[in-house]
Amino acid sequence: MIKVENLTKRYAGQTAIQDLNFEVGKGEIMGFLGPNGAGKSTTMRILSSFMPPTSGRATIAGFDIFEQSLQARAQLGYMPENVPLYGDMRVNEYLEYRAALKGVPQRRIAERVGDVKELCGLKEVEKKLIGALSKGYRQRVGLADALVHEPALLILDEPTSGLDPNQIRQVRELIKNLGKQHTILLSTHILPEVEMTCSRVIIINRGRIEACDTPENLLGQIRTAGGISLEAQVGSDNGAEELKKIAGVRDVTTASEGEWSLFALRVESGADVRAEVFRLATQRHWTVRELSQRKATLEDVFVEITHPDAR
Amino acid sequence: MRKFFVLLSREVRSYFYSPIAYIVLVFFLLVSGADFYFQLSFMNQRPVPYSVQEAFFNSVFFWFAFVLIFPLITMRLFAEEFKLGTIEPLMTAPIRDWQVVLSKFFGALIFYMILWIPTLLYFAIFQAITHQPAANSGGAYLGAYLMLLLLGMFYLSVGCLASVLTKNQIIAAIISFCVITLLFFLGLVSFILLDVSSSTRQLLGYFSAIEQMGTLSRGEIDTRPIVLYLSMTIVMLVLTHQAFQSRKWRL
Numbered sequence: 001m002i003k004v005e006n007l008t009k010r011y012a013g014q015t016a017i018q019d020l021n022f023e024v025g026k027g028e029i030m031g032f033l034g035p036n037g038a039g040k041s042t043t044m045r046i047l048s049s050f051m052p053p054t055s056g057r058a059t060i061a062g063f064d065i066f067e068q069s070l071q072a073r074a075q076l077g078y079m080p081e082n083v084p085l086y087g088d089m090r091v092n093e094y095l096e097y098r099a100a101l102k103g104v105p106q107r108r109i110a111e112r113v114g115d116v117k118e119l120c121g122l123k124e125v126e127k128k129l130i131g132a133l134s135k136g137y138r139q140r141v142g143l144a145d146a147l148v149h150e151p152a153l154l155i156l157d158e159p160t161s162g163l164d165p166n167q168i169r170q171v172r173e174l175i176k177n178l179g180k181q182h183t184i185l186l187s188t189h190i191l192p193e194v195e196m197t198c199s200r201v202i203i204i205n206r207g208r209i210e211a212c213d214t215p216e217n218l219l220g221q222i223r224t225a226g227g228i229s230l231e232a233q234v235g236s237d238n239g240a241e242e243l244k245k246i247a248g249v250r251d252v253t254t255a256s257e258g259e260w261s262l263f264a265l266r267v268e269s270g271a272d273v274r275a276e277v278f279r280l281a282t283q284r285h286w287t288v289r290e291l292s293q294r295k296a297t298l299e300d301v302f303v304e305i306t307h308p309d310a311r
Numbered sequence: 312m313r314k315f316f317v318l319l320s321r322e323v324r325s326y327f328y329s330p331i332a333y334i335v336l337v338f339f340l341l342v343s344g345a346d347f348y349f350q351l352s353f354m355n356q357r358p359v360p361y362s363v364q365e366a367f368f369n370s371v372f373f374w375f376a377f378v379l380i381f382p383l384i385t386m387r388l389f390a391e392e393f394k395l396g397t398i399e400p401l402m403t404a405p406i407r408d409w410q411v412v413l414s415k416f417f418g419a420l421i422f423y424m425i426l427w428i429p430t431l432l433y434f435a436i437f438q439a440i441t442h443q444p445a446a447n448s449g450g451a452y453l454g455a456y457l458m459l460l461l462l463g464m465f466y467l468s469v470g471c472l473a474s475v476l477t478k479n480q481i482i483a484a485i486i487s488f489c490v491i492t493l494l495f496f497l498g499l500v501s502f503i504l505l506d507v508s509s510s511t512r513q514l515l516g517y518f519s520a521i522e523q524m525g526t527l528s529r530g531e532i533d534t535r536p537i538v539l540y541l542s543m544t545i546v547m548l549v550l551t552h553q554a555f556q557s558r559k560w561r562l
Contacts, residue, residue, distance in 0.1 A: 048403040051559050073405040080403075084396030088328035100317040101404045145400065 001026050001153050001183040002047065006056035009042050016042040017207040019056070024200075026152075029179040031198035031215075032187035033298075035306055039207040040187040041081055044157050047185070048078040061152055074103060077146030081157040083138050087131025091122055091141055094130055095148055102149035116144040120174065136167045143174070154178065156186040160193060172197055191298040201298070205306040218301045228265040230277055231257075231290040239263060242284065246276045260289065315410045322418025326384075332422065335383050339426050342376035343367075347433045363437060364446035367430075368455045368528040374495070374521070378466075381491050384422060385470025386484035388415045389555070393478035398558075412471070412552045419467045427459060450530035458527040461540035462520055466491050468547030475554045495520055 002024040009016045017039035024030045034040050046053050047060065049069045058065045063072035086094060095113045104112050117123055120140040125133060130141060139159065146154055159175065160168045168190070176197050178184060188194060194201055195215050203211040203218075211218055232239065239261050240252045248271035255262045267273055274293055281288050326332040350366040353359075359366070367373065392398040401411065434445040434452070446452055466487075473487035474480075498519025501512045516522055523536040 045399075050399055050403050070405045070407070073403060076403075078400070078403045080396070080399040082396065084399055086325070086395075086397055088325065097317065097321055098400075098404070101314060101406060103314070103405060142400075 001028075002030075002058065002060055002185065004043075004047075004056070004058045007043070007046065007053050007058055008055045009039075009046060009051075010054045015207055017046075017204075020204075020207075020209055022202055022209060022212055024183060024185055026183055027179070028200055029175070029184045029186070029198045031194035031201040032185060032204065033189075033191070033194060033201060033302060034187075034204040036189075038204045038306075040204060041157055043204070044078070044155050044185070044187060045080075048076060048155055049073050050078075050080075074149075075151055076153040076155055077149065077151035078155045079142045079146040079157060079159060081161070083142035085130045085138060085141060085145075087129065089130055090127055091117075091130060091133075092126045094141065095144055098145045099148045104149050112148055112150070116147045119147065120144040121170070135162045136164070139163060139167075139171070143171070147178070152183060154182050154184045154186075156184065158187055158189070160188060160190060168193070191302055195298050203302060203305050210305045211301070215298055218298065227267060228274060228277065228293050229290065230263040230265065230281075230288065231260055232263070232281060233259055233287040234261055234284070235286070237284055237286070239286075242280060243277065246273050246280065248273045248276075314406050315414055318406070318410060318414035319418055319421075322414050323421050326418070326422045329387075331383060331387070335380055336426065339376055339380060340429055342372060343430055343433075346370050346372035346376070347430075351437075362445065362447050362451065364434060364451055364455060365525075365528050367433070368458075368524055369521070377462075378488075378491050378495055380423075380426065381463075381466040381470050382473075382484040382488040384419050385467055385474050385487055386480045387474070388419065388471055388483075389475040390478050390480045390483045393558075394480070408556050409552055412475075412548060412555055416468060416471050416548060416551075419470070420464060423463045423467060424460070427456070446530075448530045450532070451528060454527035454530050454532055455524070457532070458524050458536065461536060462524075464544040465540045465547070466494075468544045468551065469494075472547050472551045472554065475551050494518070498522065 002022075004020050004022050007020040008018055020039075020043060032040050032043070045051050047058055047065060049065050049072060052066055060072040061075045063075065065072045089097070092113065095116065096109055099109045099112055100106070117126055120143050122137070122140055122144055125137055130138065133141065139162070143156070143159060146156065156175070160171050163171060172193055175184060175186065179197070179199075186198070198215065200212070200214055201218060202209055230243070234242075240254045240263065243249060243252045243263060243265060248268045249265050250268060251266040253264045255264075265273070265277070272293065274291060277291060278288075280286075281291075347367055349372065350363065350370060354363065354366065361369075389398075392401060402408075437443075437445045469490050470483075470487040473490065474483040476486065477483050497515060498521055501515040501519050501522070517535065517539070523533065526533050527536065
């Protein structure tokens with residue numbers, strides 16, 4: 001659906017994105033991750049033909065975004081960051097206008113606008129001025145706008161930014177459902193969201209793609225796949241030294257809280273050493289009050305990839 | 312073509328969503344009403360060699376209101392879209408740049424023409440009350456309104472260009488106000504130059520909106536202003552289109 005080859009964008013004096021190459025297949029939900037200023041919005045703006053790349057090329061459903069921009073734009077629904085809208089129009093009015101502008105046939109406009117209002121939960125505000133809507137509703141109007149002409153591809157730039165947790169959950173459900181009929185490229189900072197909704201993830205940092213894989217594979221790849229924490233009274237033993245002897249443990253950090261020692265174990269990816277830790281503890285007569293495993297999340301992947309020195 | 316009309320209809324409606332339209336309409340009605348009233352009371356006092364309609368379209372009052380309305384009509388056209396960021400959803404829809412430029416220009420032109428509708432009523436009322444024609448001939452009406460249309464098109468296109476250059480509406484208004492007044496006063500210079508035969512005076516006379524209005528509102532349809540203003544409008548719109556397209560490369 002999307003094919004990007006050596007896409008580069010330079011602003012005056014600085015490079016926003018450098019030689020991006022990726023593909024998004026039909027029906028995929030692709031998550032686009034990266035710290036602020038990594039080039040996510042730039043990439044999305046280029047794909048939606050809002051601005052041209054400095055070099056490289058990209059196609060949407062086979063249409064070149066620069067040479068056949070109109071056809072490419074007809075294929076996609078784009079929701080920009082912060083969702084700029086005409087505050088002086090009413091929700092109904094705006095969606096009808098957008099539908100007509102995107103080439104929905106006159107006789108189908110009412111039906112399509114009705115459908116997207118239903119889908120995005122806009123029924124109760126349909127007669128309100130957009131300027132008077134809360135952030136959550138504005139976001140939904142933006143999403144309804146992106147959907148109104150039944151595009152094959154949705155490009156959503158931070159669809160959940162500025163929403164409260166309930167709204168985020170609703171939007172996430174909506175995106176999941178949309179993924180059944182549409183190809184979706186979405187960017188976000190909220191990592192659990194990507195884990196839950198996306199079939200593949202691109203992590204971009206300083207304008208370059210650092211990783212591109214399924215969330216599961218990314219979790220498997222990282223050096224430190226989570227860790228184990230142990231809270232115990234170890235008496236006169238050197239707990240850290242003992243724990244390090246267990247196979248699969250890479251590193252142990254120690255802290256103390258009164259007479260309790262708190263150990264944080266970093267383990268090899270895929271390893272589960274909880275049983276060995278328990279055995280060690282019983283053997284050495286440690287009093288244990290907590291032994292737990294922390295699973296690696298996409299957040300760990302993200303931090304490790306975009307900030308290799310942070311951990 | 313359908314997309315152009317969708318855009319155009321939003322442009323025209325958007326004037327009436329904002330208070331600017333009503334402020335401009337009221338201001339314009341007041342000034343043109345006062346103009347009409349003062350011309351009539353002046354004519355009541357002494358005989359004059361011109362008609363009511365000619366007097367109306369050639370007074371200081373009229374021109375004062377005239378140059379002021381263009382910045383007000385055009386300042387928000389592009390500047391507001393840039394400022395609000397609505398240019399992004401707009402230009403990622405499958406539409407062409409020229410459709411946007413033309414829809415904004417013709418939207419402004421339609422609003423401008425709506426402004427003039429009440430003035431037709433002045434002449435109708437005058438005729439109904441006094442049982443005298445307000446103009447010497449039907450052609451005089453045609454000429455005066457043709458001149459309004461032509462000059463309006465040109466000044467609106469200047470306003471479009473000013474608005475596409477900035478995302479600040481105030482700056483757009485100031486640019487277009489300065490350019491329009493400058494162009495307007497360029498024509499006035501010919502009245503100051505005393506040497507009647509000088510070629511500068513003659514040259515400036517070609518650009519003098521006041522002189523052209525004098526001719527056309529008598530009912531003499533001169534083709535020179537028609538060609539001048541139509542071609543200048545096209546030049547301004549082409550420049551606007553160029554400036555609008557260039558935004559992509561400046562981003």
